[in-house]
Amino acid sequence: RLRGMSTVVTTFGVGELSAANAIAGSYAEQVPVVHIVGGPSKDAQGTRRALHHSLGDGDFEHFLRVSREITCAQANLMPATARREIDRVLSEVREQKRPGYILLTTDVARFPTEPPADPLPRYTGGTSPRALSLFVEAAAELIGDHQLTVLADLLVHRLQVVKELEALLAADVVPYATLMWGKSLLDESSPHYLGIYAGSASVPAVRTAIEEAPVLVTAGVVFTDMVSGFFSQRIDPARTIDVAQYQTTVAGEVFAPLEMGAALEALATILTRRAITSPPVASPPAEALPPPPPRDQPLTQEMLWDRLCVALTPGNVVLADQGTSFYGMADHRLPQGVTFIGQPLWGSIGYTLPAALGAGVAHPDRRTVLLIGDGAAQLTVQELGNFSREGLSPVIVVVNNDGYTVERAIHGETAPYNDIVNWKWTDIPNALGVADHLAFRVQTYGELDDALTAAAAHRDSMVLVEVVLPRLEIPPLLVELVQPMSPDGSVRR
Known part of the structure; x- marks a missing residue:
């Protein structure tokens, strides 16, 4: 999303199927990703034996067939045609802006080959x-x-x-x-x-x-x-x-x-070339932010997103997970030079936490700001330690509204399937080996203001802010969007 193309390398079977959700999301959202899979040798496949990471039935193309549904081009490399096939997949990924799949077996990987002499050809003649x-x-x-x-x-x-x-x-x-x-x-x-x-x-x-x-x-x-x-x-x-x-x-x-x-x-x-110039138009004015509330006032969704917008600076990469985080920020104007990343079509919750790691690696000079719900973060939180390993210092805002608030709004306000275990979020960075960090749990506007001020002052440290919000409050924009999904057409605000 930030650099134009990326690559993920996994092992055969278990690795590639673990990545399938992310690859399918990249297909839906038109993100060019090259998925390289390391597979068992051609000789081993020829024996049709029950090899590890396979389904045990001697068919080693199950997962290649899966890839055809979620990638724009696939290649099962052979020595004689490997270079041409690699170029074909790379070209399709670049032009179609969707993932591609390359299966590289252990024996084919050892064959010598010459690097390409020319850049990848681009499609030409696309306009009549x-x-x-x-x-x-x-x-x-x-x-x-x-x-x-x-x-x-x-x-x-x-x-x-x-x-x-x-x-x-x-x-x-x-x-x-x-x-x-x-x-x-x-x-x-x-x-x-x-x-x-x-x-x-x-x-x-x-x-x-x-x-x-x-x-x-x-x-x-x-x-x-x-x-x-x-x-x-x-x-x-x-x-x-x-x-x-x-x-x-x-x-x-x-x-x-x-x-x-x-x-x-x-x-x-x-x-x-027209002889006229259109007159200025009165664009809808940006809503002026309300004055700061009393410092001891309990936080609301509106307070959180308003204060976060003030904290953003040019160069930030903001990643907002599907749910209250994405729709809370969506109708707020961003400063020039801020990049906003979400996943509103595929909508795989938890996506943005590892995506924030990728954004930081892609642009270490730009500070990432991750906005994610507690339920979503629990799915991918293990990546938190890798931020520290890569020397990255994101600001991570965990919206703790005690479960799946959007799902409560649609169906099952008090249903146990929308409840989650309430983690001690400020202890998580230590548990996952994050060396240099600050962690805050905030429940009032003043506490949020202090935490974000500290985040701005500590640009070389990871800052995790757990924001405690009411379990049934959702942003106004999301109310309008999820109302058609509610069984009785009503959504609690």
């Missing part, structure tokens, strides 16, 4: 000149003298065309919003930033600006249930230019093959 010309004509006619509004999302980042989108926004006065999936994709401190669009769960001013725009450009937008208010978006195709990976649709007419970057560049050119 005729499709581009016809698109420009149709788009210019639809835009006319109207002001453009942009709704952008995740694929702009994944396809590495953020600069092209920024050039479009700079070509005129262009109000813009993102979905939660694409949060931090664009500068949220700009006066032209509208906010987060989430269908019926949007702030009314943002919903009006997007749904009633004279001409709307949707760039890299994928409407999923949890970012669209359960598909409650009301986008008029007749007034929309939808820019997708390999095609663009103008008022219902499809132009292809046409790559996203080329379409965005063409739209910017249309605006710069």
Whole structure:
């Protein structure tokens, strides 16, 4: 997500199946990951014996077949074709922005080979000149003298065309919003930033600006249930230019093959060549943060997210786990230069803790800020010690609301299956070997303020802040999103 491509190496069978959830999540969220699996030798497989880490039936391709469902390209390497097959998988991963799978057996790994002499070839010819010309004509006619509004999302980042989108926004006065999936994709401190669009769960001013725009450009937008208010978006195709990976649709007419970057560049050119400049628009103002509450006031969700936003600084990488952490932060504006990472489509709780480790390794110069619930953290907390091993100093905020609060809101408010064991979170870093750290348990606004102030002052130390919140309180945005899932259509706020 941060560096463009990554690699994970596991053993055969048990290792690769343990990683399958993460690989499937990368497929769903279009994250390019190369999964290299070390397997038993071809000779050993040929005996069809019951080898360790296998299912014991002599079939050693069970897991290769599994990989075909959750990766975009697979290779079972053979000596004669290994180099070509490796390049093929790497190329597909890079171009499709999804995981790939390489099975490397112990004997094939020992064969000598020459390193590639040339860089990986890139796909070419992804845009037809005729499709581009016809698109420009149709788009210019639809835009006319109207002001453009942009709704952008995740694929702009994944396809590495953020600069092209920024050039479009700079070509005129262009109000813009993102979905939660694409949060931090664009500068949220700009006066032209509208906010987060989430269908019926949007702030009314943002919903009006997007749904009633004279001409709307949707760039890299994928409407999923949890970012669209359960598909409650009301986008008029007749007034929309939808820019997708390999095609663009103008008022219902499809132009292809046409790559996203080329379409965005063409739209910017249309605006710069117009004889008019759009007037400034009154974007929905960012809600002013309320004055700090009394220091002895018990914490609420609103207090937590408001104070965290003040604590963020340019360069931070914020990882918010699915649940109150993600949706509590989603509708807060971030400072320019802050990267926001979540997993709203795949939604595997606990993902962000090891992902924060990966973010820190990818950019050790950028401090990571992890926001995670107590139930989610219990699934992956063993990675905490590795932050110390890698010399990283994240700020980790564990939201202790005594169990699965989002699940309580949907179904089973008092059901025992939404209860978890209440850990002593401030003891965990010591237990897992974190050498240099601070740990706080906070229940009032003053305690939270002191803990975050200490975190800012100790940039070279891991800081864990356990935030105790009411077990049944959830952020307003999440109330709107989960209400359709509640059996009686009501969600406790």
